[in-house]
Amino acid sequence: MRSSCGDHSATRSPARLWTCVLGAILGAWVVVLPVHAQEVLRIPLFGDIGTFDPDNGFEIAGIGVINSVYEGLVEYEPGSTRIVGSLARTWDISEDGLTYTFHLVEGVRFHDGTPLTAAAVVKSFERRRDRGLVLSYFLNNVKEIRAPDDDTIVLILHAPQASLLDSLASPWGPKIISPTALDAHDGGNAATEWLNDHAAGTGPFKLGEFRPAERYTLERSDDYWGQEPFFSRVEISVVPDLSQQILKLKAGEIDAVPKNYPIAQLFSLPQDLEITAQPSMMQFSLFTKPGSPLDNPEIRGAVLTAINPALWIKDAFGKYASISQSPYQNMMFKPKQPIAFPTDVAAAKAAIARHGEVTLTIGLFSAAPSYGRISDLMMAQLAEIGVKATSRVLPQGAAFALKGKADAPDLLLTISSPDAADPDNQAGVFFIKDAPGNFYGRVLPQADALVKKASGLKDAAARTALYEESGHMYFDAGYFIPLVDANDVVVHVKGLKDLGLRPVYPPGNIDFATVRK
Incomplete structure (x- = not known):
């Protein structure tokens, strides 16, 4: 049946005409609003999610998915390293740097309906710190966790730690889990088994379908305390190729x-x-093996001349990278005196000629295209000065077993991205003695001492100066060679906006709460 508004008679009254127009507008709302409510975002992952437990796995590809379901006290603002509140609306730090007091947002509920209280935060933090979980180290320096009232959390530290807020804002930092779910599913293992494939957070999305190695879905939380996400559903597929x-x-x-x-x-x-x-903290760098030809200062200088990133950065990354100014990422701080690669190619050729045949092996952390692109360009430059270099992709996880191995590559090409935006996190992960990412176990006590001194200082300028000095020492000793800081680059359908990329996150982790179309 045709509506009377479709009547083409020229005798319709203005009132009738406006009635039809209003009806058309309301009809459009009826059609459009459900479409908006059903908008679906479809995103692939290269790797599977090993566990959805926010405390018990160092997820890379799926960390953005997990952080859409769980929230911490603070977070990094999209596009920067600025720390802003999340479940904490404000916080105070004592004069001695030992006591941090956080004031919680009111009216927050977990996805299972449990209200957020300070006691819930205490329970989650104690689980992270005390139950032997993978990410417990984030709270190693926290001596006491108190809840003086329902809206206040107090953390008391063993020693001053200027990087604490960065650690809490880290994508892998402590998240708050429903205490009801933790109690119901404890099973003597801190609910780790249940949390592998279930979730009970406060985030803008709830975990829906969970099919390992295949797909995951997130459903918008209608009771979310913050701004409502644009997409009502996110479909995440595992597509390794x-x-x-x-x-x-x-x-x-x-x-x-x-x-x-x-x-x-x-x-x-x-x-x-x-x-x-978006600029990121994805720094491509080289670690050097003890006993390699690079221990010789003259050979090392020649090699640095050949692999100077200024010679190949455009070929490798176009406009989507910048030369590293320090072993600490460019977004952490701008050094007063950036590191410098030698540039005299003739002198480099002469140095290699004096030493006879020089060969180098380069291990690639993974088979990702960027590693092969960089190593091919560096090997071509090394050949120009007479160095014979070869490269090979290391098996998954092999980079963490290079220490002390005679057949280890002379150089390891990898990404040295920290777990938070403070220089102390970078040094603690990659440079100092026994750091988990100090792949060859190189030790430089003088530089380590500067890092330790800087970690307890409140004055930002004084801290930065010490970190810059330590960075020069690691570089000058040839232990660590920063190359380029690569951008986070996402290719997507036209019209997708506000992807919420954060420099500290691994590349490609879109913020499902901010992205819209």
């Missing part, structure tokens, strides 16, 4: 290729695709 991701994006089956899109193809994208790029 980059070429398959690209084909699916071009076919309209997914909405983005979050990382590793070939640089050469970024300048000839189809018209319906576009790029969002």
Whole structure:
């Protein structure tokens, strides 16, 4: 039956005309609003999510997924290293730097309906710190966790730690889990078994379908305390092959290729695709093996001349990277005196000639395209000065077993991204003695002492000066060679906005709470 508003008679009255127009507008709302409410975002992951437990796994590809379900006290603002409140609206730090007091946001509920209280935060923090979980080290310096009232959390430290807020804001920092769920599913293992594939957070999304190695779904939480996300559903598929991701994006089956899109193809994208790029802390760098030819200062100087990133950064990354100014990422601080690579190629050739045949092996942390691109360009430059270099991709996890191995590569090419934006986190992960990412176990006591001194200082300028000095020492000794800080580059369908990329996050982790279309 045709509506009377479709009558083409010229005798319709103005009142009737406005009635029809209003009806059309209201009808459009009826049609459009449900479509908005059912908007779905489709994102692929290169790797599977090993566990959804926010305390018990160092997830990389899926950390953004987990952080859409769980929240901490503070977080990093999108696009920066600035720390802003999350479940804590404000906080205070005592004059001696030992006591941190956080004031909670009111009216927050977990996805299971449990209200957020200070006691819930205490329970989650004590679980993280005391139950032997993978990420317990984030709270190693926290001596006491108190809840003087329902809205206040007090952390008392063993020693001053200027990086504490950064550790709490880290994507892997402590998150708050429903105490009801923890009690109900404890099972003597701190609920780790249940939390592997279930969730009970306060975030903008709830965990829906959980199918390991296949797909995951997030459903918008209608009771979320903060701003409502644009998308009501996020569908996350595990697609390990980059070429398959690209084909699916071009076919309209997914909405983005979050990382590793070939640089050469970024300048000839189809018209319906576009790029969002953001500076990050993804620093490509080299670690050197003790006893390699690089222990000789003259050979090391020649090699540094050849691999100077200024010679190959454009070929490797186009406009989507910057030369590293320090062993500490460019977004951490701007050094007063950036590190400098030698530039006299003739002198480098002469030095290698004096030493006869010099060969080097380069181990690649993974088979990701960027590693091969960088190593190929560096090997070509090394050949120019007479150094014979080869490269090989290391088996998964092999980089963490290089210490003391005679057959280990002379150089390890890897990404030295920290777990938080403070220089203390970078040094603590990669440089100091016994750091988990100090792949060859190199030890430089003088530099380590500067790092230790800086970690307890309140004065930001004094801390930065000490970190800069330590960075020069690690570089000058040849233990660590920073190369480039690469951008986080996401290729996505046109019209996708506010991806919420954060420098500290691993590349490609879109913020599902802020992204819209």
